[in-house]
Amino acid sequence: MTEPHVVKKTYVFAWLGLLGLTLANTLIAFLNLGVWSTVIAIGIATIMASIVAGFLMHALYETKVIKIIVAGGVIWFLIMVSLTLNDYVTRGWLPFPGK
């Protein structure tokens, strides 16, 4: 596997994209969209993180092993969040004390 070679133009486009998304995220946050405000804020942040990881960190240009490690980090984090929230959010759903 040879070293990923990313041209300057790709970096500049990624940078412009990130600045644009930061501006979009900030402006959208001024609107009161209820629960969607959080969904959109985290969604745009996730797109920005993907741009940084994919282009600036070259994850898209790397070997399968590295892609699996990246995916592993994300998936394990999602397992941690979803299983923890599974507990906290469902507390009080059943009409028994302590359930």
Added chain:
Amino acid sequence: MSEPASLACREQFASPEQQRETSTIGMWVFLASEVMMFGGLFTAYTVYRVSHPEAFAIGSAGMDIWLGSINTAVLICSSLTMAFAEESAQAGNQKLLGFFLVATMLIGCLFLGIKFTEYVEHYHEHKAPGFWFNDTSPYARYVQMFFVFYFIMTGLHAIHMIIGICILAGLLYRTFLGTFTSIYHSPVFVGGLYWHFIDIIWIFLYAIFYLPGLHQ
């Protein structure tokens, strides 16, 4: 000083490509462990925010959106200069590599300066958790919890920034020694991975601390 060719393929590796991939995998595994460390804090924040949304909205409304947004843009710019440093190293241009490493460090210092200004503001507004904290809302207890998360998570991020600047200083020293060439420059790439990762963490910190209170 070792020759670039011997640095690019040390005796335990079959080829320079294998050495490069090994160091890159090592850094990504470390970053995955960092995801777990910050992940625990993000999870705890999520649990508290789901449980006390009003308090977290009040806490977030007290953030300085301008300083936060400028800092986000500043950090994104530092990622671009770091990417240019990597590209210069790949091209074997040591002068440009040195220039972009210094630029990245200076922009990193600017970020820390703005962050420090914000911390001072929070302190004077009695938002620092502890006996100094003062909030008159009925949710004061959990507004304080918001600021506990804020200071711990942005503080841990700032510590990573300081470590990142030290790593860049080490890379700059080795650049002056002439270690990095078009054949051997994987430390610049690995240092770059760490720097860009700090950027990713901040992007999420910005979204969870600064944005929720904007429409209050």
